Amino acid sequence: MKTLIKSFVFVMVLCFSMGHYKLLAQSGNRLVVKGTVSSAEDGATIPGVAVLEKGTSNGTVTDIDGAYEITLSNGNAVLVFLMLALPRRSFR
Secondary structure (H helix, E strand, O other): OHHHHHHHHHHHHHHHHOOOOEEEEOOOOOEEEEEEOEOOOOOOEOOOOEEEEOOOOOEEEOOOOOEEEEEEOOOOOOEEEEOOOOOOEEEO
């Protein structure tokens, strides 16, 4: 279980630091963020991870391939990743 938690954290950091996502500017300050959540241990995608915009009711869930797409209300939004049995993780 501890290894799974460490793997999830590593994947989140990797996802945002290595460019596995795209930020596409839209009208105003709205952004579309796309990404994939995968395991650091074996590279397997992780379906069912909730991706939420902190402080709003805006959110989505990763699909069977671990992919997600969320439209944020502004460029300063914080993304929160939730999965059962794992601690909440937030990324700006």
